Amino acid sequence: MAAVKPAAMSRFTKLVDALPATIPFVAPEETERLRGRPFAARIGANESVFGPSPKALAAMQRAAAESWMYCDPASHDLCQALAVFHGIPVDAIRVGEGIDGLFGLVVRLLVEPGSAVVTSAGAYPTFNYHVAGFGAVLHTVPYHDDHEDPEALAAKAHEVDARLVYLSNPDNPMGTWHGADTIAALLDRLPTGCTLVLDEAYIEFAPEGTALPFDVADPRLLRFRTFSKARGMAGLRIGYVIGAPETVGGLDRIRNHFGVNRVAQAGALAALADDAHLQDVRRKVVESRNRIAEIAAENGLTSIPSATNFVAVDCGRDGAYAQSVMKALMELDIFVRMPGISPLNRCIRVSCGTPEDMDLLSQALPKALSAAE
């Protein structure tokens, strides 16, 4: 019996058969179920505890009442608003089920099985998951001084003839960032026909001069934005990609056209119009970043300067030690995460939270550090 492969399994494609069963992230809900109690501070997934715009919430609640209707597969109203917001043509935009969903589509669009893709060791794992999922081969370069390293990415892209290079700016999980000039220089260094997958999930938290001006005539660049972070709508699953119309138009051949939820479209449209809320969230994120750094310093730890809604706190020793600090925080009901790869994994990654979340962190961290000794 044991030697007989189930008929269902044997029907998977060769590609799927070769994929691991691992998934990119364990959700906090899953951890809560396993440990049997909820977290007191949910500051591990770079969500925005400051929530969506009240106007977005009202729009979502109205849209829920209309949810018997299919959503608009073109996300027309949202795309029009995004075009005005960014000052770009509407055909340079496609909306999708979060940046994660768009990564899957873009990899499928641009990468053949066996194609080379380049990223940084320790950068966003869900991008890597999709690269593997479509049979491409991932090559990595190390971070340099806790920053993704554009020169190393470009050099590796030439070495392996990469079709895609991934960079997040600002970076997750370290929170560091590069100026727009550095991104422009990276683009100029890429091999011909290589596309830069520029993940700008955290761009709203970054200083002026971090984002390149938009040039949608440039086929070398795809930029990914989201309503999950500064806009506080992670659970709605809505993001967008901006690129050359010829490229992003290709997504219409493969995307799940009716996939973007009606409530999400309505919420995103209202969120985009609420600049006051965005500015308020930005202020609160700066306050919380400063507070995380203070709490780290009070405990003798340093923290990495961040242009995101989280802070990488350097626990000062190796990955095993940082992991025991993280686990001790989790035991104390503080949900945090950490980078997966050395030397980044000497840090824990703490998302910005409310003053109450920060108080809980402040109380828990000394205990966690003692427990981790």
Added chain:
Amino acid sequence: MAAVKPAAMSRFTKLVDALPATIPFVAPEETERLRGRPFAARIGANESVFGPSPKALAAMQRAAAESWMYCDPASHDLCQALAVFHGIPVDAIRVGEGIDGLFGLVVRLLVEPGSAVVTSAGAYPTFNYHVAGFGAVLHTVPYHDDHEDPEALAAKAHEVDARLVYLSNPDNPMGTWHGADTIAALLDRLPTGCTLVLDEAYIEFAPEGTALPFDVADPRLLRFRTFSKARGMAGLRIGYVIGAPETVGGLDRIRNHFGVNRVAQAGALAALADDAHLQDVRRKVVESRNRIAEIAAENGLTSIPSATNFVAVDCGRDGAYAQSVMKALMELDIFVRMPGISPLNRCIRVSCGTPEDMDLLSQALPKALSAAE
């Protein structure tokens, strides 16, 4: 200039380069934008004008306020409830972004480029879209007497060594259905290793004895259910697949884990518990189906008996005529659709609606028939 292929285009995969730019459906919103005015009766997309359960709406509105948190990638609470609801093990269920999204994943899971897939000519086009999207080859058999033809499907599956056979029961776009015994007999006739993709989007409207009992030990069958139809939540994009745990578990290797919206999960969970609303919708759908048949008869047309929330009305002539009837109805602000393939396309497809929708149809149909002469 014109001969130079843009660099961005040349980077698409060979598979994507070969795909048409056409999309499965034009949305009513798109038609409304093109014609510059809204429809008065939206009875073309088999949506439920009777809306979601008020309890589901309340749950969605509460969930919207919590949408700063990522959704649960396991849809744990919903899967648990579905397992109890259907009396099946929880590991036989996976939730996805509507049946459309799940079709894409299942095709990707089970079908290699060049593999054979069988469906009926005129059946659900979005399934075909995904089959093409992953490079498989679609083979079709004709409907028989306005029903999908299980014997012909099985015969074709043997002829082409199909990996997948698609059948919707009840059927879209004709509304006809087969008893569970017929489906069981089809399963027994399939070639070894072939999987039946059984689309049960409309199953809640069908008579007792249409749905097979669940046997999740059977690796030959994947069953697709949705909250879009009887549950009135089309805009939320949430459905599920039931099958052998070894098969549906494979989806975890390729799905967008955080893709199912938090509001949708909450709404689906509450909807599932509201049997009274479901029964009310069923009654209203039967009333509306009868009314559509009456209106057809008053205009000298026959209608096909339906086990769904729509009725195929036989316009009695060819596809060109039915199309002109449909267009005339649209001009009169009644949104309806029609099958795309002969001989099904002698019909227009009218979704159930409110009594007001039916009154508008009753007023418009004689005018549309006159205009179409």
